Amino acid sequence: MLEVDVVVPRGGFRLEAAFRSDAPIVALFGRSGSGKTTLVNAIAGIARPERGRIVIGERVLFDSARGIDLAPEKRRVGYVFQDALLFPHLSVRANVAYGESLTPAAERFVDGERVLALLGIRDLLDRNPASLSGGEKQRVAIGRALMASPRILLLDEPLASLDGARKAEILAYIELLRDELRLPMVYVSHALEEVTRLADRVVVIAEGRVIAEGPAAEALSRADMGALTGRFDEGAVIEARVAAHDARFELTTLAFAGGELVVPNVDALPGEPVRVRVRARDVSLALSRPSGITIQNVLEGDVVSIGHEFGAIVDVALRIGHTALSARITRKAASDLALAPGARVFAMVKAVSIDRRSVGFA
């Protein structure tokens, strides 16, 4: 169990954040400059909080009330930085071994061979950090952090300095690590997509404060996420389970608390839990169940509330069974259909709009 409750002064503002998590991956989600990096720096011991408490399991890393402040080298916290930060004067082998040699033999639990294999870096061992590509650097950085047998792994926007294909590659490695190693991770990112795919638990941070905390679907579906996710991506995250596959048309049916979603083929076995992101702008509404249309997903539900009364566009919060959903439509449409809280509507979601990147595996 990771418990954090700190106040950290930082440059112009102060970070005041508290959260707990025992999920395999907890994500710190928020915009650049919101304080996420300061928070992980505090956990690692690189930034000193003004006051507070940081505990991992039974190990107290910081407790201002009791005057405890463990030096970073004693915390056994692994840290993967945004730009790898490999030691330029050492070979990859020496980089990876750096932390391992500093860990007392009794505390080493990481299987070196397995890590090297998992990350595919054995062939890079004799290379120089400067000659590596961005993706290779990140894999070595992860390997280096792991080889020191940390109790928890912090990753600060590890994909930020990578291009599209590399991002996907490293993301897959991280998912692999999450599943293969029993190592809790704290994943910092401003990219909604990464967070949806990886995290079971999300802590949303804005301007130095935690504004939402909880299971991913819950924390990310709040209507005020717009500022963080960007207007384009705003929407809902739904917890679902793979119900069935349609081999003929290569579609997958996902069941959730309120109905079913048909999406393009999802690479998972029936029964496996997934998280689905549905953007509000991809949801249309109708007063009666339509027929003869191409849209695969028609979900029956109720209007909970209608946002902003001004401008051309409004957000309508819906409830589909037990699940929250959001639809973005023109104000005119809302007026034409006389939408009001409590109204029964049919939400339509194009299967096409739920692409591979919108689905994460829990």
Place this chain on the structure above:
Amino acid sequence: MSGEESGILLLSLKVAFVGLAASLPPAIAVAFVLARKRFPGKTLFDAFVHLPLVLPPVVVGYALLVFFGTQGPIGGLLEPLGIVFAFRWTGAALAASIMGFPLLVRAIRLAMEAVDPRIEAAARTLGASRTRVFFTVTMPLSVSGIVTGALLSFARSLGEFGATITFVSNIPGETRTLPLAIYTFTQVPGGDAQALRLALFSVALSLAALAFSEWLVRRSSAHASHA
């Protein structure tokens, strides 16, 4: 080159090398403190370190005489221990190291400041104590600065005159370094040729040191761009 001249050359080299070796550890420490730490009076300390660059060499030599002479506060303490600076080559080495100190510190500090502090932080998260980080990360990455500074300081020592002659006088075989010898030979009738020979050596040594440091600079920047 006569025996006398080679003796002078060897003395100069001894003085310059010993002076450099003695000033390296304190210079590295001072450079680190100036590069990484913040403390009240830092500007003053920085200015103090640069004093030998600013002050006239004879004034520095005089100050050394006051403090490290046999009657002086530090000299008096060291004399019973067998460490004497006044009128000895050790004094010439001290003068050389003091005069070159600011150059050494400046070059090392620049190199240390170029080391990303986050890399040092990364090393700490991997389990390295502050000391270990300094020796396994900071220092290796600052080597170019250390070498450049050493060369600059060494070249400076070879031309050092004012502080040396004021502090330890012009004693043949003991404190008569290359520059002092050049001066001495001009005072001797018929010594002009020898003075010129020594001057040529002095210039050759300085040029060699400077050329070497240029080559190093070019090599390290080629290294960086190749990467």
Place this chain on the structure above:
Amino acid sequence: MHDILASITLAARLIAGGDAELWRIVVLSLEVSLASAFFACAIGLPLGTLIAVGDFPARRAVVVMMNALLGLPSVVVGLVVYLLLSRAGPLGSIGILFTPTAIVIAQTLLVLPVVAALSRQFAEDAWGEYREQLTSLGVSPARAVPTLLWDLRLTLFTVVLAGFGRGASEVGAVMIVGGNIDGVTRVMTTSIALETSKGDLPLALGLGIILLTIVLALNALAFAIREWSVRHG
């Protein structure tokens, strides 16, 4: 320590009491240093600026020569001047060896590269800022030199101060070409070097105090000018 305090008292008395020998030495030092600073700046300031902005055929050669002079040990420069001016040398017939003139020549040669290097640095920075404006107005690099010199006058004044300080601090070359002759070529630096070995501490100390005061005052003035110009753009 006791000795030092006694010497300091004696030195103070020499200074305040207007000791003739001491003040003769000081005045001579100031004269030769001012003269060498003047000549070095008259050549070095425009030269440094020209190197920074100009592109003339001999530029490379001039830069190399300046750097070489800068890197040379001062005694070597002194020796060269000495050899030129000595009776056996090419300019020996003029007979200016062991006179203040010889000191001025040697010091000028030592201060010149310093002034050129500093003014070049400042001019390069300023040229980077003004280049577009000046060239669009049709000002050629050569004509830009006086403009830049005027614009940078405060900064260049600090260069003059630095040059003066450098000259006043020189000892090795001065000793060789001047000979440290009492009443003729004995300046502050050579006196201090000589008197300490002779044991005449109060005179050396008195001169040292004055020299130190001059150099510190120069630095303080240069610092103040820099601060002022930073604040007033």
